[in-house]
Amino acid sequence: MARSDESSLDPVRLSLACGRISGSARAIAEAHRFGVAEGLHQHPWTAAYMREAIGVYAAALPVTYQREVASLFGHCADSMARQSIPASLAEDWLIVSEYLTNATSAILDRLAAQPDPAPARGGEPPGIDDHEPAIVHFDQLAALTTTEGALRLERAALAVKGHAGAGSPGALNDEQMRLLKAVASGAAIADLATDLGYSQRSLYRALSALWRALGVPDRVQGIRKAAAEGLLD
Structure with a gap:
């Protein structure tokens, strides 16, 4: 029996979720x-971290917004569990999946333990526009975890986001394919620039465009993805 659309991966929603994760992780780092002392949680995607972090988010975000985030994260976590992915993405995929699953559980547990908000005007529950702009205290989140953990989470979220939004191998033009294979050789940037006829500055710009086309954040992830998709054969 074919699976319903509810279990299929929505790249737009997954990209949105990963964008929120990477943005939070970057703010923590x-x-x-800027001087906030690191905390004890080395992996800011575990259930233990989420049980502490949810209080910081809940203090700033309206209940309706928390429900929307739980719905988004829960859908993405459920659909990620049903996907086949390249082996090179497995660790990043697991980190993001655990983050989404544990964040969803933490949000729902906290919401279940508190009363519903009082109705706003017209009998409707208050929405995001009914509140002053929220400020999430990332300094408090930073005090729970480490820089290394935050940066690892950011890399994972960017890698999964890139996979969700990446085009097919045919999206690269001939020059990008030439550049990709040259970079995969492991040569230094200065040597590549000379061999390929670029200035170093223009080569960096071309590489940035190449990684965007592949949907990855950097050279390491780009070469991994290219190898997994047979672009270097």
């Missing part, structure tokens, strides 16, 4: 850079 920035808070450390």
Whole structure:
């Protein structure tokens, strides 16, 4: 029997979820850079971390918004469990899946333990527009985890987002294919620029465009994805 659309992966929703994860992780790492002491949780995607972090988010975000996030994260976690992925993406996929699953559980558990908000005007529950702009205290989240953990989470979210939104191998043009194979050789940027007829500055721009076309954040992920999809054969 074919699976229903409810269990299929929606790349737009997964990209949105990964964008929120990577943005939060980046903000946590920035808070450390500006002097916030690191916390004890080395992996900010575990259930133990989420049980502490949810209080910080809940203090800033309206209940209706929390429900929307739980719905988004829960859908993505459920659909991710049904997907076949390249082996090179397995660790990143697991990290993001655990984050989404544990965040969903933490949000729903907290919502179940508190009363529904009082109705707003017209008998409707309050929405995001009924509140002052929320400020999530990323310094408090940073105090729960480590810089290394936050950066690892960001890399995982960007990799999964890239996979969700990436085009097919045919999306690369001839010059990008030439550049990809040259970069995969492991040569230094200065040597590549000379061999390919670029200035170093223009080569960096071309590489940035190449990684965007592949839907990956950097050279390492780009080469991994290219190898997994047979682009280097």
